[in-house]
Amino acid sequence: MDKKHRNIDKKIISFIPDGEFYYQKGIKAMQRERYDDAHKYLQRAVELSPSDPLILMQYGILIMEEGMFEEAYEILAAAHGIDPEEEDIIFYLAEVHAHLGLLRDAKVYAEKYIALSPDGPLVDDSMEIIDFAEQEEDIFDDEEMPDGEVYFLQEKARRLMEGGLFDEAIEILEAIIVDYPEFWAAYNNLALAYFYVGKIDQAKELLYDVLDKNKGNIHALCNLAVFYYYQKDKEELDALLDLLLKIKPYQFIHRYKLGATFALVGKHKEAYGWLRSLKKRGFEGDAGYYFWLAHSAYFSGNETAAKEAYEKLVELDPSKAGLEPWKSVQETSRADSFEQDREFLLSKIMNKYRSERLLGFYLLGKSAHKQEIISHPKYIDLEKLSSIEQLFLAHSLDYEFTLETDFDHSFMRALETTDIIYKNYKPLDKQGTHLFQMWFTLCEVALTRSYDFRNPDALAAAADYMFQSSRYKGVTKTAIAKSYGISVPTLTKYVHTLMEFLPQFSE
Template sequence: MDKKHKNIDKKVISFIPDGEFYYHKGVKAMQRERYDEAHKYLQRAVELSPNDPLILMQFGILVMEQGMFEEAYEILAAAHGLDPEEEDIIFYLAEVHAHLGLLRDAKIYAEKYIALAPDGPLADDSMKIIDFAEQEEAFFKDEEMPDGEVYFLQEKARRSMESGDFEEAIKILEAIIIDYPDFWAAYNNLALAYFYVGNIEPAKELLYDVLDKNKGNIHALCNLAVFYYYEKDQKELDQMLDLLLKIKPYQFVHRYKLGATFALVGKHKEAYGWLRSLQKKGFEGDAGYYFWLAHSAYFSGNEQVAKDAYEKLVELDPSKEGLEPWKDVHSSVKPESYEQDREFLLSKIGNKYRSERLLGFYLLGKSGHKQEIISHPAYIDLDKLSVMEQLFLAQSLDYEFTIVNEFDESFLRAVQATDLLYAEYKPLDKQGTHLFQMWFTLCEVGLQRAYHFRNPKALAAAADYMFQSSRYKGVTKTAIARMYGISPQTLTKYVNELIEFLPHFNQ
């Protein structure tokens, strides 16, 4: 008995799975179409046998079949480096380049396979790749067919930018434009990287240089529009947008760029036109495409398209769930209301009068533009806001308040009165905005004078009565008091208190 157990233990201890073991398990899983399982096994096989070109090739084939073509290229390129004469690796390099649209390189690798294995099992497929590449080449200018090496360097830089490593991206892109001085995409991305790290003037100079040497470059024009937008240079932005509105590109990538740019700067109707046109032609975009389509669709009144696009976005990027542009917007608020008018909000937030800024901060919490505006680096400077403004902004962002003193209590009651007025007038039309402009004038003075705002319902009713009675005949205190559930006597009391906060002008 003891001897038998000893032999079993010896066999168990001596079996250590190697790369070959996981490779065979991965191949079997692929044959059974269990691709997630195959991916796990082959990834482990590569970890254990990183210098086995055939294991790397098989993993690259699987990754390519899963649609991850850039990752597949890197794996297959590594396998090719280990065994430059292996015919199958060369064929799959041809195939992955074809999937990536790098047809010049796809043709080179396919021709190399034919030269090495003219009667090989993949010779017919290689000829198909060659034929396809030759047919497509007829539709492109030579400079539009990127070299494989520069393409992947560009993609590496793009991934660095997406992860926030702009310095690494700058290093790669600067090297690209030295070796490939006519590769304009690298210049455009380098300009973006410069801009993101604060080198604004070099970024713009780079784009001017692109436009000087490659006139009408749509990506450079759009990037300049974005720079002017973030710098709040409205004059230059308007001129650039006038030019972009005249451009009618054919290629998908240019339509996408135009649509995303228009959406970012708030031209949602124009953005929706371009982005929706791509979808109608069968374009399958990335997460960024569905993000901008959802926003431009929602703010141009196409709510169902917006919701369908955002659903697709969440499938591609689950982290975006809960950040829908309509998330914090009441169902009765329409996209064309003042709460959803981005330029109106910005005019209030940047107004020279504090009462107007208070109105802007309050309405920001009701707007689908909230995330966009608070994330903009130039719109709100917290260090320059008064305590009152900071509180209204915090209230819009749904911060929880800790009551420390009487001012805090007064502020929260003032917000309650504001909410009651908003409930009566939402969605805001022009008349509603005039009421709120008056109310925030009263509110600012009241908070300055340490007014307690003790009865929010009566204060809302008083403000409503003051506004309506100054504009319309036949407005009675009895009717307004009934609307807010208070007595006419109480309404009169609070009207008299609020009148003291109206501005007095010298005669």
């Protein structure tokens, strides 16, 4: 019996899956066209056998076929580093460079494959890569053909920035501009990274330097416009926008940059013109392109085009489903209402007074600009928000609240009161914003004092009466009480209650 158990133990131990096990399962899944399973198995094989060049190569091929060329390059380059003489790895390095437009490097690897394996099965494919690269070399100057190493360093830095790892991106980009002092794309991305970490003067100086050495650099001009926009430097921004409006670039990348920049600073008609021109010419954009195309189309009155663009965005990034700019807009809202005024919203969200920020966070949930604003890394810093601000922001982002404490219940009633006021004043005109500014001043103090907001209808009526009676003649408690469905004594009671929350100013 003991011998039998020992044999079973040996079988169990010998069956612990290794990289080769998952590699074989991945190959079988690919043969059966079960690509999701193949991806899962090969990814696991790489985790278990990170030093096996053939496993790395096969995973890189699969990643490349999925269209993730930068990631495929990194995997294939790692495989090549382990086995520099493996012909198949060299061929697929040629192929991935060709996909990325790095044709000089693609040609080098294709020629190397032929030299190592003149009768190999991939010689014809290698010759096609060489022919294509040579044709393109006749069209582009040498300096227009990007160098592979700097390209991938640049892409790595860009992905770090997209993930919010700006300090790591800065380290890579600073190294690039030392080794490649005329690689202007690195300067532009470094300027953006500096800006996002708060080194604003350093960011602008870098762009001034680019424009001094490479006059008319469209990316530098656009980035500078964005910086002026965030800093509310209207004079400099207007002058730069006047210049950008006169530029008529031919290249896709420059049209894209102009379109995205115009969209970001609120010139939606101009943005839509440039971004639409790309689509007409067969440009296959990324998620960012369709995001700005949808927004610029919607805010310039082209709703059908906006919806088509957003459908494409959701195909590329399913997480954007339900975040369409028009989803947050109230049916009765107007394009000229304050909920749809991006500058007004940003002025509230980034205001130095908390009550003003509360107003901004509340209205954000009613605005077509919601997704655009919350997606930007500079507009909202969650770590600096108070718990009350976080709650109003969470409400605008459609979070579901779990009511556990007395404060949780008080907050929900405060929110209900706010919704009642909004229902009576939407879409907001100037008068409505003044009422809300008063209400959030009272609401902030009441929440900090743990007030329970027991009667939302009465509180809404009281706030409305206090606002109207201080500005207009002939406002009666009877009329206000009737419009909110409460009695005059109840209104009077809650007016006195709210008066206790008026800010106290010292002499």
